Amino acid sequence: MTRTGATPRRRAELASLTGGGSSLVLRLSVSGLPEVVHWGADLSLPPGSVPEELVRAGDPAVPSSAMDEPWPLTLLPTEADGWSGRPGFSAHRSGVSVVPDFADGTRLTRSDVDADVDADVDRIVLDAVDTTAGVAWRCRLDLDAHGVLRVAHEVTNLGPGVMDLAAVVAMLPLPSTAQEVLDLTGRWCRERTPQRGPLHQGGRVRESRRGRTGHDATLLMAAGERGFGFGHGEVAAVHVAWSGDHVHLADRLPEGAGRHSGVIGGGELVRPGEVRLAEGDTYAAPPVVFVRSEVGLDGLSAALHAHLRARAAHPRSPRPVTVNSWEALYFDHDPHRVAHLVDLAASVGAERFVLDDGWFTGRRDDTRGLGDWQVDHDVWPEGLRPVADRVRGHGMQMGLWVEPEMVSLDSDLARQHPDWVLAPVRATPGTRAWRSQQMLDLTRPDAYDHVLGLLRAVVEEVGIDYLKWDHNRDLHEALDASGRPAVRAQTLAVYAMMTELRASRPALEIESCASGGARVDLGMLEHAQRVWPSDSNDPVERQAIQRWTSLLLPPELQGTHVGPSPAHTTGRVTSLELRCVTALFGHTGIECDLAALGEDELDRLRGWVRLHRRLRPLLHTGRTVRGEETDGAWWHGVIAQDRLHAVLAYVRLTTGALARPGLVRIRGLEDDLHYRARLVDPTGREPAVVHGNAISQPPWCATGVTLSGRALAGHGLAMPVLDPAAAVLVEVSAV
Numbered sequence: 001m002t003r004t005g006a007t008p009r010r011r012a013e014l015a016s017l018t019g020g021g022s023s024l025v026l027r028l029s030v031s032g033l034p035e036v037v038h039w040g041a042d043l044s045l046p047p048g049s050v051p052e053e054l055v056r057a058g059d060p061a062v063p064s065s066a067m068d069e070p071w072p073l074t075l076l077p078t079e080a081d082g083w084s085g086r087p088g089f090s091a092h093r094s095g096v097s098v099v100p101d102f103a104d105g106t107r108l109t110r111s112d113v114d115a116d117v118d119a120d121v122d123r124i125v126l127d128a129v130d131t132t133a134g135v136a137w138r139c140r141l142d143l144d145a146h147g148v149l150r151v152a153h154e155v156t157n158l159g160p161g162v163m164d165l166a167a168v169v170a171m172l173p174l175p176s177t178a179q180e181v182l183d184l185t186g187r188w189c190r191e192r193t194p195q196r197g198p199l200h201q202g203g204r205v206r207e208s209r210r211g212r213t214g215h216d217a218t219l220l221m222a223a224g225e226r227g228f229g230f231g232h233g234e235v236a237a238v239h240v241a242w243s244g245d246h247v248h249l250a251d252r253l254p255e256g257a258g259r260h261s262g263v264i265g266g267g268e269l270v271r272p273g274e275v276r277l278a279e280g281d282t283y284a285a286p287p288v289v290f291v292r293s294e295v296g297l298d299g300l301s302a303a304l305h306a307h308l309r310a311r312a313a314h315p316r317s318p319r320p321v322t323v324n325s326w327e328a329l330y331f332d333h334d335p336h337r338v339a340h341l342v343d344l345a346a347s348v349g350a351e352r353f354v355l356d357d358g359w360f361t362g363r364r365d366d367t368r369g370l371g372d373w374q375v376d377h378d379v380w381p382e383g384l385r386p387v388a389d390r391v392r393g394h395g396m397q398m399g400l401w402v403e404p405e406m407v408s409l410d411s412d413l414a415r416q417h418p419d420w421v422l423a424p425v426r427a428t429p430g431t432r433a434w435r436s437q438q439m440l441d442l443t444r445p446d447a448y449d450h451v452l453g454l455l456r457a458v459v460e461e462v463g464i465d466y467l468k469w470d471h472n473r474d475l476h477e478a479l480d481a482s483g484r485p486a487v488r489a490q491t492l493a494v495y496a497m498m499t500e501l502r503a504s505r506p507a508l509e510i511e512s513c514a515s516g517g518a519r520v521d522l523g524m525l526e527h528a529q530r531v532w533p534s535d536s537n538d539p540v541e542r543q544a545i546q547r548w549t550s551l552l553l554p555p556e557l558q559g560t561h562v563g564p565s566p567a568h569t570t571g572r573v574t575s576l577e578l579r580c581v582t583a584l585f586g587h588t589g590i591e592c593d594l595a596a597l598g599e600d601e602l603d604r605l606r607g608w609v610r611l612h613r614r615l616r617p618l619l620h621t622g623r624t625v626r627g628e629e630t631d632g633a634w635w636h637g638v639i640a641q642d643r644l645h646a647v648l649a650y651v652r653l654t655t656g657a658l659a660r661p662g663l664v665r666i667r668g669l670e671d672d673l674h675y676r677a678r679l680v681d682p683t684g685r686e687p688a689v690v691h692g693n694a695i696s697q698p699p700w701c702a703t704g705v706t707l708s709g710r711a712l713a714g715h716g717l718a719m720p721v722l723d724p725a726a727a728v729l730v731e732v733s734a735v
Contacts, residue, residue: 014055015108016045017122020147020303022292024172026124027055027072031103032081033128033137035072035258039149039172039236040292058259066255073258075126075139076153077171085251085263086203089155090166091135098163100130102137109138120145120310134158148307149290150241153267159279166272170238170288171265173257174199174250177225177234181250182297183218184548189536189569191215191517192548199223199262204250207269211439211475211487212514213243213521219552221248222300223264230626231667232296238266239304239552241522242286244491245269264290271485286523297551302623305554308525309621315509315529318616319556320351320397321609322589324468327537327568329593331358331365333379337595338387344594346394348602349609352589353391354399354468359384362411367436370406371413373454384462392463399466400458404451405494406472407440413450414438420447422486424479434473435515442493443486452497459505469498469528471514491523498527511559520549530557530587537563537591538570539582540725543651546586547626547636555638556620560586562605564593574725576601580608580682581649581727585619585638588612607684615731618645625668631656632724635664643670643709644734647680652722663716666732669709673734677717678704680729696721701728706735 014037017024023045025038037055045051060070071082078087080101091098106128122143129136136156143149151170157163181204182196206221208214222228224235240246247269252262266288275283291307293299308314323345329337338355345353361376363369375383388398407414407421414421422439423432442448458464480486502508512519512528516535524531533549536542542560549558560583566573583589590605597605612619622638625648632655637648650664669675679701697720705717712732720728 015124017124017141017143017149018042018045019122019143019145022143022147022149024141024143024149025054026075028106028108029072031101031105032072033074033076033102034106034126035074036173037259039290040175041294060256060259063255071258073173073260073263076137076168077257083257085253085257086169086205086249087167088169088171091163092166093161093163098133098135100133100135102128102130104129129158131158134160134163144307144310146303146306146310147291148303150287151290152287153285154282156282157277157279161279163277164273165270165275165277165283167267167270168283168285169247169265169267170285171263172290173260174223174252174262174264175225175234175236175292176261178223178236178261179226180224180228182222183248184220185216185218187215188515189534190541191534192219192545194548199250199252201252201254206248208246209269211244211478211490212471213246213519213524215516215518217520218248219520219549220300221250221264221266222297223250228296229628230297234294235296235300236264236290236292237300238264239289239522240266240268240286241289242268242491243494243519243521243524244487245271268488271487274485274488289522298625301551304552305624308554308557315556319587319620321349321612322352322354322399322559322561322587323350324354324356324561324589324591326356327564327591327593329356329358331363333358335380335387339390340595342387342390342394345590346396348590348594348605349613350396350590352397352399352466354401354466355384355387356401356468359400368408368410370403370408370437371411371440373402373404373451373458375458388462397465398463399468400462400464401468401470402455403470403472404455404497405440405442405490406437408437417447419481420444422478422480422490424477425481425483432476434476437473439473439475439478441480441486442497443480443489448493448497452500455501456504459501459508465507466509466511468511468513468532471519473515495527517545517549520553525557530559532559536567536569537561538567538572539574539579540572540653541570542582543653546582550624554620554624555586558586559589561589561591563591576604577682578725578727581651581729584612584615584682584729585636585649604683604685608682611680611682611684615647618647623668627664630662631658633661637666639668643668643673646732648730648732649727650719650730651727652724654724660721661719664719665714665716666712669712669732671708671710671713673709674706675709675712675732676704676706676735677712677730677732680731682729
């Protein structure tokens with residue numbers, strides 16, 4: 001890794017960061033913010049320096065009818081730099097635009113040798129001041145050993161007067177080969193739907209004003225060469241690590257962006273009047289994460305997964321197999337029925353039991369009770385301690401569902417404190433309800449302290465190990481009592497509440513559930529230990545949802561449960577085997593009524609739990625690989641970091657035009673090693689056979705086959721002929 005040195009740099013010097021096969025090169029010019037000379041492949045530059053010839057080689061020509069001299073793409077581009085696209089910085093004072101040019105230039109104030117920097121992170125911290133415009137700027141750039149770059153801007157108002165901030169957007173150059181752009185959209189129970197197309201001139205912008213990340217959030221916006229896929233192509237991507245309003249963009253102008261063809265970037269979406277900086281106040285923008293790959297989308301995921309796993313707070317213990325009560329009980333919290341479900345959960349090998357919605361005062365349906373976070377003694381006359389003791393008596397952890405940011409108007413809390421509802425003053429109570437609930441204004445210290453106190457009490461009294469933290473509506477018209485937009489302040493309050501809860505009970509884990517997958521982002525993952533990707537447990541829908549969620553998150557951070565058949569959200573009937581295969585590749589669990597299953601199904605679930613436990617060390621540390629969809633089917637899997645072990649699923653989603661599937665080529669193994677590939681029963685039974693909707697299978701499925709890694713990648717394995725909604729599981733081990 002190239003180090004930049006600790007001493008401040010002279011004017012017009014160059015600074016570089018290198019890690020994970022990528023390099024960022026900046027020119028600290030005599031005036032203005034640093035110019036981005038290069039963001040791309042590792043240039044193998046000499047430590048501590050960047051040759052001036054590199055800069056000269058990329059200096060652009062001057063086109064006709066343009067500025068007389070080439071202009072730089074800076075780290076925060078504005079019109080003052082010559083940039084005519086979406087500005088990196090926008091603000092005003094009393095209607096007068098604030099456009100700093102930082103004519104005195106930028107200084108390098110710190111570098112990666114500081115004591116607070118991890119050994120595998122290359123860092124630059126830059127500062128600039130424009131006294132005329134009354135703005136100070138700081139930027140911290142961290143490039144880790146996996147090639148993930150985090151850009152964090154700070155802006156301080158030096159006065160005079162209040163500065164109204166409109167935007168701080170981090171941007172970096174697009175790859176010169178970029179011709180296509182990919183992002184994700186979705187809705188409830190159909191999150192993470194890919195959409196891609198040509199990268200045209202102008203801006204490709206994804207904005208979210210939902211007050212939470214959103215079911216339609218892109219997670220990553222990626223731009224790359226034409227036809228890039230999971231295993232091939234140069235591609236770069238951006239992610240805003242923030243759980244409130246946000247923007248992602250790819251912007252390309254006819255005259256380019258300095259020496260580059262365009263930019264990719266993102267940041268918090270700031271509403272008018274939301275960020276007003278008094279003299280001396282500082283706005284810290286959420287970190288924006290950039291990553292690039294020369295081997296397609298799997299390369300992006302490999303870097304991001306390694307980045308997340310390197311965090312000090314990343315879960316280290318085996319992710320416990322979880323039974324959640326929701327699709328078994330809904331609001332029917334009969335203590336005897338719950339106790340029976342706990343016993344059955346233990347009998348199939350569960351390691352955590354989560355009591356979902358319905359345990360607190362007055363909560364008999366989804367129209368009332370939110371905010372009254374005390375045990376309903378009409379339902380639980382002895383409280384929750386007996387069920388928690390029963391759970392722990394089986395050696396399991398105890399989890400509980402909460403939704404602290406919301407309030408039902410039919411609740412004691414709303415009746416006692418109607419002013420705590422986060423809504424416009426002009427709004428009639430009950431208007432713009434969503435799932436019969438309103439937002440609770442956690443920006444108010446009294447409301448915040450009240451909710452935090454109730455949560456702490458139940459967590460300590462019951463001995464809760466895990467909170468399923470839900471968030472079942474967008475923050476539509478989230479205005480505080482003064483009429484000021486409150487999404488940013490509300491988001492920071494939620495982060496703070498989670499931090500305080502875990503500070504008082506460090507072993508407590510939190511799941512980010514927001515009516516399923518509406519709050520999946522790296523800002524929330526600083527405080528939560530897993531996400532719930534979707535409220536849909538239909539395995540056909542889940543195959544796609546988990547496939548695209550894994551662009552950003554490794555399997556151990558995604559909750560994946562075996563649901564009932566037919567599925568609650570779609571009515572689709574599926575085999576237990578498909579549900580087990582789908583749930584295997586994540587932080588796995590069960591969310592169906594175990595009491596409604598026959599002994600054979602319970603026995604098959606036991607086998608599946610044993611199989612998951614055996615494969616869990618591989619699944620939760622290995623490298624995710626995915627194949628392209630071909631004729632209604634695809635494959636995906638996980639390969640161990642040492643390339644000695646792998647497991648993959650071949651899944652048929654729909655009927656295909658071809659009578660039989662082609663060969664599946666498994667990339668990522670060691671070319672010169674030999675591997676034994678064998679079929680594995682997803683419910684753990686031996687000998688393995690293809691279950692459910694299999695029409696026929698190739699001979700190797702019955703006996704296994706031994707091939708080199710080169711042959712598995714270059715030739716491949718024939719797959720069984722499957723009806724739709726069916727899958728097979730293949731384990732590959734070095735011999």
